[in-house]
Amino acid sequence: MANNNIPKELKFEDLPNYESVLVKLNERNYPKHLLMGNGFSMAYDHQIFSYNALYDFIEDIEDPILSKLFEIINTKNFEQVMRQLDNFIELAKFFDKGGELVNTLTRASQLLQKSLVDAVSSLHPEHVFEISEGKSIACFDFLHEYLKKDGKVFSTNYDLLLYWVLMRNESKYANDGFGKEHLNPVETRRGQEEAKYGDLNWGKYKEMQKIFYVHGTLPIFDTGIAIEKEVYTNRKYLLENIKDRMNNKDYPVFVTAGNGEEKLEHIYHNRYLTYCYDQLCNITGSLVSFGFNFGEYDYHIIDAVNIAAKRGAQSGEKLFSVYIGVYSEPDLEYIINIQDKFDCKVNVYNSQTANIWG
Template identity: 75%
Template sequence: MAKDNIPKDFKFDDLQDYQSVIKKLNKRSYPKHLIMGNGFSMAYDHKIFSYNALYDFIEKLEDATLSKLFEVINTKNFELVMRQLDNFIEIAKTFDDTGVMVKALQDANQRLQESLIEAVSSLHPEHVFAVPDAESQSCYNFLQEYLSNGGKVFSTNYDLLLYWILMRNNPHSSIDGFGREHLNPVETRRGEDAEFGELLWGKYKEEQTVYYLHGTLPIFDTGTEIEKEVYRDSKYLLDNIKERMDNKEYPIFVTAGNGTEKLNHIYHNRYLTFCYESLSKITGSLVSFGFNFGEYDEHIIDAVNKASLRGAQSGEKLFSIYIGVYSEADLEHIKNIQYKFDCKVNVYNAQTANIWR
């Protein structure tokens, strides 16, 4: 493993800036890729996309069981609450002969997951044009540094920001694997209007360059197909998503607690499996922004390590990762976990990326 790439006495003020990282990587012949976490969305608006905002929304639902759980566990971190709930359920299965407590905890777990999805959608900006032009263009330029140079973009975020930015500026610059089937090709040649089916995943998956590792608001699993919700019937995308949720249809969201449980969820969905395995196969270098490789992200580290070890003889592998940090505490965290990575670990000052400005 790549131990102690970052010296123990290395300080936040010693960090290289984002532009220096890109300049260095662009001198190399192999591709660079991007992985983003919640920090990407919080950099746009922390009042909407922080854990505190989501917690406050759920608290206002006045669900007595959920409120008590947050109070007992004493955190606003959803991943920790879900992890603890899973533990409670396993303990209850051992001691609860009646099954009443197990059922109550399982119901609470289901409500928490549904409430998280509802919170993300309800707090979200209403439509794509809520993002100012200058910020939209700035973010698009940031993403194009990867997409236009043979790289891939991976996101663990549930929200619509990434999707909006790509669709608004140039939808042809990225491929998310979705496409429509032409339903009446013969009739079209006879002069009739073309008819197309739903937007389904799979048609362009081999050319895919954008991956939602934990799912996202517009992507639904119908049981037989992976379908993407779109602007239709003169309604904005978020309106259509909420309409489906009102009908008890929920987007693909990985809301499990720890990394093992998240991976289990991922491998039970073919879209998520494909995205995760695609991360496990990248070569060159990976840049992270707003993703801190926390205690519930071991499955992402495992994917990075698979990419680092594959093709070791041919040289077709992941050589390095550049992790963006915001503070001295973030830097110390990466120092403490750098031994977990099988590739070279570098750090940079994430504050200098200026994605949205």
């Protein structure tokens, strides 16, 4: 395991700022990568992308089972409720010989996961131009710092903000692995037909991929045959098309399980998510996190970091360090307490200084 290099007496006000982290990393000859969590979206609008907002949406549904669940468990944290539900189901399997309680709890778990997807899509800004040009450019500059220098960007967020920013600013480095297949190349080459293209499917450009949605995201769908990305049409915004698919019981690729082990199981049941996770497991150089606190429900991400760090190997192509952005004194205390879970050097910085949205 890594040494505890963050002193326990370190105070939040003494943390280095984000720019100083970049200066330090840019002096080195190895890549730097970015891992983003919900703090990225909350930095844009905490009223939309917080657990409280999602909880309020679920409460408005007025489903008696879900309302009772949140009341009993006494939290607005979806992951915690899902985890408790899983525990209840396992207990019920032992005590409930008739199976009625197991079925009720299983339906509640499925409803909660569906409601989370519904909540994210319903609370989301309607279209890309609701993000001001200034915010879009500022965020793109933040991301481009990694993409232009052989880095990769990993997101655990479900929303469209990252996708919108990269699309609007047309980065040539922001390859997400999706592309359209040319359906009639021979006829097009002969001048017999205009070019026809298929759906926007994942896989064609995965070797050049630099954007990874580790837990899935709203526009990505698994048809069973292909991994598709929903797009704009001439008549409808992207979010409208996503909602149309959801109304037809076609749901996006979302990892909504409770703890890290269950999330990893979900990831390994989808080839797109598996590829994204494996890429995280194989990064080298340094990893910077923003808005991701490595909480108890995300230990599978710590495990990916440790795999990339070659389980603490002293040399070779590996991940040498992680720079974790913390937003408050309690966040700092938490990272200090879990730093021994990492097999690489752990550093911290003040994430309030990043100003990613300008």
